[in-house]
Amino acid sequence: MASTQSGNAAAHFAERVGRAWLAGLAGLGYCGSLVVESLYWLFLGPRVKQTVRVGAVFAQMMEIGIGAIPIVALLGAAIGAMLAIQGIYSLSIFGAESRVVFGIALSMTREFAPLITGILVAGRSGSALAARLGIMTINQEIDALTVMGINPVRYLVVPAFIALVVMVPALTFLSNVVGLWAGGLYVGIELDMSMAAYVDQTIETLSVDDLMHGIWKSLIFAVLITVIGVANGASVTGGAEGVGRVTTRAVVQSIMAIVVTDMIFAFVATR
Amino acid sequence: MDTSPEPAESVKVLEVENLVAQYGERIILDGVSLDVHEGEIMIIMGGSGSGKSTLLRHLMGLERRASGTIRMLGQDTAALTGQEKLELHKRIGVAFQGGALFSSMTVGENIMLPLQEHTDLDLRTMEIMARMKLEVVDLAGFEDLMPSELSGGMIKRAAFARAIVMDPKILFCDEPSAGLDPVVASALDDLILRMRDALGMSIVVVTHELDSAFKIADRMTVLDAGRILFIGTPDELRAEQSERIQNLLHRRTEEETGDPEEYLRRLLGERLDKEGHP
Numbered sequence: 001m002a003s004t005q006s007g008n009a010a011a012h013f014a015e016r017v018g019r020a021w022l023a024g025l026a027g028l029g030y031c032g033s034l035v036v037e038s039l040y041w042l043f044l045g046p047r048v049k050q051t052v053r054v055g056a057v058f059a060q061m062m063e064i065g066i067g068a069i070p071i072v073a074l075l076g077a078a079i080g081a082m083l084a085i086q087g088i089y090s091l092s093i094f095g096a097e098s099r100v101v102f103g104i105a106l107s108m109t110r111e112f113a114p115l116i117t118g119i120l121v122a123g124r125s126g127s128a129l130a131a132r133l134g135i136m137t138i139n140q141e142i143d144a145l146t147v148m149g150i151n152p153v154r155y156l157v158v159p160a161f162i163a164l165v166v167m168v169p170a171l172t173f174l175s176n177v178v179g180l181w182a183g184g185l186y187v188g189i190e191l192d193m194s195m196a197a198y199v200d201q202t203i204e205t206l207s208v209d210d211l212m213h214g215i216w217k218s219l220i221f222a223v224l225i226t227v228i229g230v231a232n233g234a235s236v237t238g239g240a241e242g243v244g245r246v247t248t249r250a251v252v253q254s255i256m257a258i259v260v261t262d263m264i265f266a267f268v269a270t271r
Numbered sequence: 272m273d274t275s276p277e278p279a280e281s282v283k284v285l286e287v288e289n290l291v292a293q294y295g296e297r298i299i300l301d302g303v304s305l306d307v308h309e310g311e312i313m314i315i316m317g318g319s320g321s322g323k324s325t326l327l328r329h330l331m332g333l334e335r336r337a338s339g340t341i342r343m344l345g346q347d348t349a350a351l352t353g354q355e356k357l358e359l360h361k362r363i364g365v366a367f368q369g370g371a372l373f374s375s376m377t378v379g380e381n382i383m384l385p386l387q388e389h390t391d392l393d394l395r396t397m398e399i400m401a402r403m404k405l406e407v408v409d410l411a412g413f414e415d416l417m418p419s420e421l422s423g424g425m426i427k428r429a430a431f432a433r434a435i436v437m438d439p440k441i442l443f444c445d446e447p448s449a450g451l452d453p454v455v456a457s458a459l460d461d462l463i464l465r466m467r468d469a470l471g472m473s474i475v476v477v478t479h480e481l482d483s484a485f486k487i488a489d490r491m492t493v494l495d496a497g498r499i500l501f502i503g504t505p506d507e508l509r510a511e512q513s514e515r516i517q518n519l520l521h522r523r524t525e526e527e528t529g530d531p532e533e534y535l536r537r538l539l540g541e542r543l544d545k546e547g548h549p
Contacts, residue, residue: 139374141372141373143331146360147331147363148385149388
């Protein structure tokens with residue numbers, strides 16, 4: 001009896017693992033098809049007189065991009081200053097404090113600016129996207145669009161997709177500028193270096209590749225935030241509680257995807 | 272309903288044959304067949320769990336069927352490409368149970384949305400058309416309000432206005448009188464009749480309200496546990512002698528018939544395997 005029970009438990013466990021895997025695969029497939037469908041409507045929609053709403057794209061850009069400028073600037077400055085503080089501290093062990101400019105320039109542009117911007121936008125806009133689509137799904141607004149002959153992906157997803165793909169790299173660039181500037185301020189005070197000398201050294205250190213390494217990454221993050229937000233919002237079940245659940249899940253999954261992708265990208269692009 | 276044309280001679284706008292729907296292994300609709308004629312109000316009735324909402328979702332093209340055919344306005348909906356499906360959807364209207372108005376838009380913008388997406392009309396013309404439809408549903412002057420500022424009955428009427436703005440051939444209504452007081456519900460029934468007469472469309476209404484159903488129906492379909500129990504006119508339904516229909520009409524709950532062993536097994540939470548052994 002005991003052995004059948006443990007056998008059952010094992011079978012049950014295996015079934016749950018299998019189901020979770022299948023659900024994950026189905027989710028990945030859905031995300032992939034979402035990207036393809038978005039691109040279809042963006043580029044081929046006008047041919048069938050189904051254009052993406054320009055007004056909605058700008059509204060989303062304001063919301064996702066312009067609205068996030070203060071917080072991105074603040075975080076960028078904090079990270080830049082933090083890098084300067086930690087850099088000077090750790091380099092002082094070797095008496096090489098002046099080398100800190102390299103550290104700030106490279107880690108800000110290649111790593112911290114895209115990562116922090118991505119995480120911030122995931123929390124700010126990925127969650128909003130999931131919640132909005134979740135509520136619309138529950139209120140049958142998505143069904144209403146479908147039966148009106150309005151494709152929900154074209155109408156709702158593509159504007160957010162374009163806005164994110166444009167705005168996340170733009171915000172990353174802003175974060176770079178502010179972060180490097182704030183790092184420079186601290187270095188100037190601590191090491192008695194002029195801002196002009198700091199800027200010169202930074203420009204000398206950085207190549208276009210370093211800058212683009214971060215910008216490309218942020219572009220991938222934007223795609224991840226969109227598809228994860230949309231996939232979660234569209235899969236909502238169970239009323240208001242369900243909306244809360246998918247919103248949380250969208251943020252957690254986005255951040256997870258961003259950090260893991262960051263690691264993979266760094267590995268592939270620096271070797 | 273003496274104004275309605277004789278069903279047998281008129282054009283069929285909707286034909287459903289042997290529709291089977293299932294979620295996982297659970298069969299929701301089991302071989303449903305019905306027709307809707309031009310200019311006809313067809314009521315689909317049934318208790319909760321009878322499959323009527325699922326049937327409606329299939330008719331609206333929101334679900335994938337397991338088998339069977341649905342021909343809408345002469346086209347087999349399963350054989351349509353994405354673009355053809357969009358075109359077909361322009362010719363049907365749907366009034367959802369909760370209204371499904373877009374909460375970020377005003378009532379007027381909600382009603383104009385299909386026009387904006389599907390026509391090249393200028394804004395002024397679209398506004399006039401939206402106001403005309405608002406007149407039809409007695410909501411004139413409410414176009415600048417947000418859906419959250421409307422009462423339950425007004426939301427349903429605004430949803431009707433949006434559903435008919437493209438002058439559809441078929442209008443689907445999901446539980447139009449659910450959650451409304453009897454007076455407002457009765458006014459909505461009158462509105463449905465008026466829309467049919469004024470715009471000449473076929474209307475499919477899913478409801479469980481008997482009074483409202485008898486008031487507006489040309490023909491009625493009664494669903495029970497995923498199968499069709501009855502299709503016919505309201506008079507034929509009243510005259511129907513079968514026990515299940517009589518129970519439904521007189522709002523009696525059916526006696527639970529089952530064997531005590533099965534009941535015990537349910538209580539104990541035991542499941543049967545495919546051969547029926549525990």
